[in-house]
Amino acid sequence: MKRVVVETLHLQTEVISDVSLGDACQLCHVELEFVHALIEEGALDLADDKAVLDRGQFARLRKAARLHRDLGVNPPGIALALELMDQL
Amino acid sequence: MEYQDYYKILGVERDADADSIKKAYRKLARKYHPDVSKEADAEAKFKQLNEAYEVLKDKEKRAAYDELGQNWQAGQDFQPPPGWQPFGADPRQSGSAFEFEDFADLFGGMFGGAGRQQSARSQANLNLHAALNLTLEELYNGKPVELYVRHPNTGEERQLRVKVPSHLRDGESFRLKGQGAKQGGRTGDLYVEIRLVPHPQFEVRGNDVHMRLPVAPWEAVLGAKIEVNTLGGVVNLTVPPRSQSGRSLRLPKRGLPGPQPGNQIVTLEVQVPTDLDSESLAHFEALAKSCNFNPRSKHQRERYEARRS
Numbered sequence: 001m002k003r004v005v006v007e008t009l010h011l012q013t014e015v016i017s018d019v020s021l022g023d024a025c026q027l028c029h030v031e032l033e034f035v036h037a038l039i040e041e042g043a044l045d046l047a048d049d050k051a052v053l054d055r056g057q058f059a060r061l062r063k064a065a066r067l068h069r070d071l072g073v074n075p076p077g078i079a080l081a082l083e084l085m086d087q088l
Numbered sequence: 089m090e091y092q093d094y095y096k097i098l099g100v101e102r103d104a105d106a107d108s109i110k111k112a113y114r115k116l117a118r119k120y121h122p123d124v125s126k127e128a129d130a131e132a133k134f135k136q137l138n139e140a141y142e143v144l145k146d147k148e149k150r151a152a153y154d155e156l157g158q159n160w161q162a163g164q165d166f167q168p169p170p171g172w173q174p175f176g177a178d179p180r181q182s183g184s185a186f187e188f189e190d191f192a193d194l195f196g197g198m199f200g201g202a203g204r205q206q207s208a209r210s211q212a213n214l215n216l217h218a219a220l221n222l223t224l225e226e227l228y229n230g231k232p233v234e235l236y237v238r239h240p241n242t243g244e245e246r247q248l249r250v251k252v253p254s255h256l257r258d259g260e261s262f263r264l265k266g267q268g269a270k271q272g273g274r275t276g277d278l279y280v281e282i283r284l285v286p287h288p289q290f291e292v293r294g295n296d297v298h299m300r301l302p303v304a305p306w307e308a309v310l311g312a313k314i315e316v317n318t319l320g321g322v323v324n325l326t327v328p329p330r331s332q333s334g335r336s337l338r339l340p341k342r343g344l345p346g347p348q349p350g351n352q353i354v355t356l357e358v359q360v361p362t363d364l365d366s367e368s369l370a371h372f373e374a375l376a377k378s379c380n381f382n383p384r385s386k387h388q389r390e391r392y393e394a395r396r397s
Contacts, residue, residue, distance in 0.1 A: 010232070010249045013262040015281065027215070027279065052310055059259035062281065063123050070138075087126070 005062055019029035024053050028065040034075065045080035094140035094153065102154075106145065113141040122283075214269040214276025224251060224287045224297075228344065230254045230318040237267060237278060250280075253345035258284040260291065289317060295350025297343040302359045303327060317340040318352050325354060331356035 025032050038044040040049060046060060047054045053061060060082065065071045095102050098112045119125060120133040127133065143149045217235065226233055235248045246267070253262065261281045268276025284292065291298045301316060309331035315322050316339070323339060331337075335356045343350020361368070 009246060009267075011264050011267065013250050013253060013280075014265060015253055015256060016263055027217075044311040054258065055260045057256070057282070059261065062261075063259060066123055069122070070121055070134075073113065081124070 016058060018047060018052045021051050021057045022051070024058060024061055027082065028062055030061075030065045030068070034065075034068065035061065037075035041079035043075065043082050062065060075081050091156070092136070092139065095142050097136055097140040098144065100144075104289060105167060108140070109144050113137065113145070117141075126286075126334055171382050183236075191324065192278055192377045194324055214271055214274060216268045216276060217281070218279045219281050219283050220252070221283050221285050224290055224292065224319065227252060227256070227282070229285065235280065249279075252282060254344065256282055257294075258282065290319070292344065295344045295346055295348060296353050297350060298353045298355065300357050301325070302357050303331075308356065308358045316352075316354060319344070327356065 019027070019037055021032060024030075025035060033053070035044065040048065042063065044053070044057055046052065047057065064075075064078045064082065067078050068075075073081060095104070098109060098116065100109055100112045104112070104313060116137050117134065120127060120130045120137060122131045122134055125134070139176075139245060143153050216237070218235065220233070220235060222233065230251055230253075232249045232251045235250060236245050237248060238245050248264065248267065251260075251322060252263065256262065261279050264278040264280065266275045267278035270276075289299050297319060301314065303312065303314070307314070307327055309329065310332045311331070312324050312327045314327060316325040318339060323342065325337060325339065327337070333356060337356065339352040339355045341349045341351035364372070
């Protein structure tokens with residue numbers, strides 16, 4: 001497809017961190033139960049036990065959501081996969 | 089459009105049943121999933137795989153695809169029949185929480201033909217998602233990078249120049265306000281996930297940057313000052329005398345920046361010369377005679393202890 005660039009914008013970025021569980025579910029297209037299951041498996045940690053995910057944990061949830069969706073891995077499997085990937 | 093042999097991509101026969109297709113897909117998906125795979129072209133392969141599976145897992149799509157005929161060769165240009173919908177052209181038709189479209193959204197940037205880029209597709213809440221491939225140097229230097237975003241409604245492209253905050257790590261995201269889809273008077277945001285491109289020398293762990301440094305046997309024994317690459321430029325590293333292979337040395341604050349700047353961890357790797365002239369070889373032979381060193385004495389003791397217990 002032909003690329004027509006209509007404008008060039010110089011933008012400020014806003015780091016995604018301290019995402020509420022509700023927002024996180026919406027952004028990753030997952031159900032709240034899925035997030036809770038990952039927390040129970042120890043695959044995901046809440047920031048200071050508040051119901052928010054810091055930027056690293058949000059990145060982890062995104063990865064978990066993709067593993068679930070694309071490979072059909074369940075939360076215990078995701079926990080194991082993330083653990084093994086951490087060790088690499 | 090280019091003809092793709094979906095059966096060949098999945099490695100199945102043309103008369104394969106649904107189960108074999110699913111099995112073949114899952115196996116290859118695990119191999120090439122961009123979150124898991126170390127293969128260089130994993131993203132492209134995974135996308136191709138999903139395109140094939142999206143069609144072959146669906147009875148109607150598969151029948152329509154089969155009707156295209158078996159005479160097409162992969163890569164050949166062909167005219168799709170009316171109503172033919174290849175994967176990717178029909179957003180969110182199933183509406184389930186986990187579907188490939190989301191993945192295509194997220195990794196849309198990597199699949200675009202034109203290098204770094206771009207974009208996503210309309211979502212219920214007008215937010216768009218994109219992935220941005222970054223080299224470690226780009227992240228470290230914090231120079232502005234360009235993103236192209238294709239607007240899902242109008243097809244227009246915008247070029248965005250953004251400075252990626254250098255304390256972000258692989259898989260983490262930033263938001264560009266108001267750069268999502270527009271509908272009515274409302275505008276969504278653009279979420280950009282950064283993906284660090286593997287570096288030939290450096291590996292990031294947390295804020296630290298790890299590297300392996302080959303050293304000569306005499307450098308490890310006698311000690312040496314060695315020029316070492318860091319993200320911030322070349323620095324001098326002092327290798328202390330009698331350093332074992334595998335020893336890690338720390339270059340403080342030479343890792344990634346952030347509230348707690350990382351270090352560079354240099355792991356020594358003693359390498360043995362394989363192309364020795366006769367004079368050098370004679371030195372080693374002399375050393376073998378004169379040096380009273382048995383690197384396996386501990387092993388032998390352990391074997392002895394094991395037998396006794």
